[in-house]
Amino acid sequence: xxxxxxxxxxxxxxxxxxxxxxxxxxxxxxxxxxxxxxxxxxxxxxxxxxxxxxxxxxxxxxxxxxxxxxxxxxxxxxxxxxxxxxxxxxxxxxxxxxxxxxxxxxxxxxxxxxxxxxxxxxxxxxxxxxxxxxxxxxxxxxxxxxxxxxxxxxxxxxxxxxxxxxxxxxxx
Amino acid sequence: xxxxxxxxxxxxxxxxxxxxxxxxxxxxxxxxxxxxxxxxxxxxxxxxxxxxxxxxxxxxxxxxxxxxxxxxxxxxxxxxxxxxxxxxxxxxxxxxxxxxxxxxxxxxxxxxxxxxxxxxxxxxxxxxxxxxxxxxxxxxxxxxxxxxxxxxxxxxxxxxxxxxxxxxxxxx
DNA sequence: TATGAAAATTAGGTTAATCTAATAAAATAT
DNA sequence: ATATTTTATTAGATTAACCTAATTTTCATA
Numbered sequence: 001x002x003x004x005x006x007x008x009x010x011x012x013x014x015x016x017x018x019x020x021x022x023x024x025x026x027x028x029x030x031x032x033x034x035x036x037x038x039x040x041x042x043x044x045x046x047x048x049x050x051x052x053x054x055x056x057x058x059x060x061x062x063x064x065x066x067x068x069x070x071x072x073x074x075x076x077x078x079x080x081x082x083x084x085x086x087x088x089x090x091x092x093x094x095x096x097x098x099x100x101x102x103x104x105x106x107x108x109x110x111x112x113x114x115x116x117x118x119x120x121x122x123x124x125x126x127x128x129x130x131x132x133x134x135x136x137x138x139x140x141x142x143x144x145x146x147x148x149x150x151x152x153x154x155x156x157x158x159x160x161x162x163x164x165x166x167x168x169x170x171x172x
Numbered sequence: 173x174x175x176x177x178x179x180x181x182x183x184x185x186x187x188x189x190x191x192x193x194x195x196x197x198x199x200x201x202x203x204x205x206x207x208x209x210x211x212x213x214x215x216x217x218x219x220x221x222x223x224x225x226x227x228x229x230x231x232x233x234x235x236x237x238x239x240x241x242x243x244x245x246x247x248x249x250x251x252x253x254x255x256x257x258x259x260x261x262x263x264x265x266x267x268x269x270x271x272x273x274x275x276x277x278x279x280x281x282x283x284x285x286x287x288x289x290x291x292x293x294x295x296x297x298x299x300x301x302x303x304x305x306x307x308x309x310x311x312x313x314x315x316x317x318x319x320x321x322x323x324x325x326x327x328x329x330x331x332x333x334x335x336x337x338x339x340x341x342x343x344x
Numbered sequence: 345t346a347t348g349a350a351a352a353t354t355a356g357g358t359t360a361a362t363c364t365a366a367t368a369a370a371a372t373a374t
Numbered sequence: 375a376t377a378t379t380t381t382a383t384t385a386g387a388t389t390a391a392c393c394t395a396a397t398t399t400t401c402a403t404a
Contacts, residue, residue, distance in 0.1 A: 200381080201381070202381065212383085216383055233381090
């Protein structure tokens, strides 16, 4: 019924406002414009829209605040953004700047189910005794040099040697 | 310089046309409209645009073909789509239908570097002796039931027992 | 406190992607 | 071969997100 229609552009603005809110205290049209890479009149228009949709509280020339709903939406997008960025930088080991840009573009299509699952996956890779940092290093090597059976075997032998202590670690 | 400007919507149409081309032989305005979830006049307009940009060959009421460039763009998008869908279904084990829908939305923001890396990652998870199907099963269990040290230990012991034969397997 | 600079808004326009209603062309069936 | 149905196109409108140029408001400071 009373579904507010929120475009992905609006989501981006809310995310930006949330960030600015944390960084500085006061949120200015000028700053939003800069962060979003648009001109100030574009921001003014969008603020009017967001206000009408009940996502921010804004009277022209006055301070701006996210409403409860606006915060919820902004934070949800931020979570997706962070999950994608983490995956790209911490798992795939891609360049952080690029990862951040891509996260911006990919975040909107992502369902909350996928968000949960991806977040858990990152956690799992990093904490599972079978994977963790050493496995990720080997992935990097695999990307750079392709499949090398002898390297793979060497890796497995090293891993096996650490297995006993590893199992003990888990016990604690 | 002579950069043809291609929007993500245009990319979607090219991907759809590519798919229709494989599925059936003849590509109809009606079918494109259905697949894209838009009305026929929208398609007619877009075909005019794609034609002007040199991405398809189309004379009204006649057969439609992708140009070399159009094919290249369509296939590139398709690769991203497939990579994301594979990650979501084969690694995260999410519902295929939802995965396909999400891939549609996320594919456009993805760089070719990320595509390459993600593809390799999927390969790596599936083929590395430390991970593979059994590890993915454990991930599912982890998602459903959270961290269970005793389960984890049990898993590690089973894994360790298979290690020797595994190392031999790699040798071949 | 008056004034010049900075910030924000308004006015008016553009583009991409969509729509509906009306018309035209092509395909099918009588 | 003609009439009917299906498919496609044209015409004209709408919406979201952007822009530039002009104006107004606010703020800092001389």
